[in-house]
Amino acid sequence: MSYAEQFVALMTLLRKEVRRFLRIWPQTLLPSAITMSLYFVIFGSLIGARIGEMGGFDYMEFVVPGLIMMAIVTNSYANVVSSFFGSKFNHSIEELLVSPTPNYIILLGFILGGITRGLLVAFIVTCVSMFFTRLPIYSVGIVIGVVIFTSTLFALAGFINGVFANNFDDISIVPTFVLTPLTYLGGVFYSLDMLSDFWAGVSQLNPLVYVVNAFRYGVLGVSDVSVGFAFLMIGGFTVIAFFYSLHLLNSGKRLRQ
Amino acid sequence: MVAALNIENLRKVYGDGFEALKGISMEVKQGDFFALLGPNGAGKSTTIGIICSLVSKSAGSVSVYGVDIDKDFPGAKKNLGVVPQEFNFNMFEKVGDILVNQAGYYGLPRALAAERAEKYLRELGLWEKRDSPSRMLSGGMKRRLMIARALVHEPRLLILDEPTAGVDIEMRRSMWDFLKKINEAGTTIILTTHYLEEAEALCRNIAIINNGDIVEHTSIRDLLRRLHREVFIFDTAEALPELVEVEGFYVRRVDDSTLEIEVEKGQHINDVFAGLDLAGIRVTSMRNRANRLEEMFVNLVEAAA
CATH class of the missing domain: 3.30.70.1560 (Alpha-L RNA-binding motif)
Known part of the structure; x- marks a missing residue:
């Protein structure tokens, strides 16, 4: 395939992915907006008013970056895992596998679909948050960088889950038992300064800590970890996940007999 | 003239040790209407799966119009259209979108893809259903949709794995007429079927596969002469x-x-x-x-x- 043909294939797959999640927007876009509004009301307005300041900001201002990042993580992951596993389940993935579309284009198509949904949900959640607090952007470059890297990383993680999943239970186990606890323990609602040295050290093993803090730094200019190190971790994991996903596609594991 | 399909010593051993293909060789000439017959579990679908990359081979070689799948699989796939036995499209997608997307995966620009989709949906009597979700189609319509999808990039070799299974007689006859027409227009066709009168009515050459071996590879005329x-x-x-x-x-x-x-x-x-x-x-x-x-x-x- 020429590069022009590959670009057509990529755009076709991306268009299909976007149309898929837009078609079922009450399942894909609306829940995050509602959930995050509840977080803003309960943790921000009601409980947050009693907590006072954290990291030098109102509690509401402090939690908003983490909540936006939480929406990006869950949506970019969920989009790819459900779409890819769904294609595997109904065998429509064969439409792609029998075509001359290179594997890296197939992977990019699914990832871009996940990123697009992550960004769209982030935009919606950000708009909702504006009703509750202000968002002083400290560094646009860091905000954009973290959003792009994070949505890519979790879209890839969703892809890997989709490859290995054998049934619909398998695609909900990771978000429920891994992603959600890591997000809650990733410093969305608290600063690592509040933890004992031991638990602060344990938290350093949680990749969501870097994601949340890097984004918080881009928005508020404060972080519990080094932003450079956070970028290194997110970027490193993204590169590893990309090549592992490509290896899975090239080897045909769980896709070809 | 290069063969439309050339298979040499093709072997497939599955993970559980089952040898589905025991080193088969066969050739399908350009423009042929070829029947690949065999009882259930003989190795027909494995052979087709290897040709279209859904099954990985254990040994041997496969070339589609002279393009070796080991050297240039995308190049080989461009010449290939496959109609599998089971429905394998997204049941929630619209009929027209399925075709346009499939054309896109072959690199056809959107406008050309839409044009081709219209052409084949009209030819197969599905144009009126273009905006319907594919799950709303009848069984016969779904079969025709699979054929339209396989043709949208206009392959030189079309492989149909039991395309008329579960289709009523009238529909089957109209599908035969359509397949004859595209074969006469130059598309090489390989057909697997359980309806042997279908093979007799449509095909010129035949291979019979059983227990992973080719037990016969000849013309239909020659085979019948030997009755x-x-x-x-x-x-x-x-x-x-x-x-x-x-x-x-x-x-x-x-x-x-x-x-x-x-x-x-x-x-x-x-x-x-x-x-x-x-x-x-x-x-x-x-x-x-x-x-x-x-x-x-x-x-x-x-x-x-």
Whole structure:
């Protein structure tokens, strides 16, 4: 395939992915907006008013970056895992596998679909948050960088889950038992300064800590970890996940007999 | 002239040790209408799966229009259209979108993809359903959608794995006409089917596969020429006597008004009528007991077993 043909294939797959999640927007876009509004009301307005300041900001201002990042993580992951596993389940993935579309284009198509949904949900959640607090952007470059890297990383993680999943239970186990606890323990609602040295050290093993803090730094200019190190971790994991996903596609594991 | 499909010593051993293909070789010429027959589990779908990359081979080589799948699989796939046995499209997608997207995966620009989708949806009688979700189609329509999807990038080799399974006779005949038309227009077709009259009606050449081996690879005409006997069924006007004999033929009385008579190669059906006439039996109708190719197929598979 020429590069022009590959670009057509990529755009076709991306268009299909976007149309898929837009078609079922009450399942894909609306829940995050509602959930995050509840977080803003309960943790921000009601409980947050009693907590006072954290990291030098109102509690509401402090939690908003983490909540936006939480929406990006869950949506970019969920989009790819459900779409890819769904294609595997109904065998429509064969439409792609029998075509001359290179594997890296197939992977990019699914990832871009996940990123697009992550960004769209982030935009919606950000708009909702504006009703509750202000968002002083400290560094646009860091905000954009973290959003792009994070949505890519979790879209890839969703892809890997989709490859290995054998049934619909398998695609909900990771978000429920891994992603959600890591997000809650990733410093969305608290600063690592509040933890004992031991638990602060344990938290350093949680990749969501870097994601949340890097984004918080881009928005508020404060972080519990080094932003450079956070970028290194997110970027490193993204590169590893990309090549592992490509290896899975090239080897045909769980896709070809 | 390069073959449309060339397979040499193709072998497939699955993870559990089952050897689905035992080193088969076959060639399909350009423009051919080729039947790949075999009982369930013989290795037909494995062969097709390897050709279109859904199954990885253990050994051997496959070339599509001279392009080796090991050297340039995307190049080989461009020449290939596949209609699998099971429905494998997204049931929530619209009929038109399925075709346009498939064309996109082959690199066809959107405008051309839409044009091709319209062409094949019209030819297969699905244009009115273009905006319907594919799950709303009848079984026959879904089969036609699979054919339209496989043709949207206009492949030179079309492989159909039991395309008329579960389709009513009228629909099957119209699909035959369509396949004949695209074959006459130059598309090479490989067909697997359980309806042997379908292979006899459509195909020029045939390979019979059994237990992972090719047991026959020849022309349909040659295969039929080798038939040694045919069994005819005669319905009679009056009740038959208990014992019916026609000199030179094996006769079996099925019931009061039905006879089965075997006609060996070299014998004449006229002699049967003459014998029945002599016995005072008037025939009202006559038909083959079984499809001729079916009989040959069963003999070959049984012999190989």
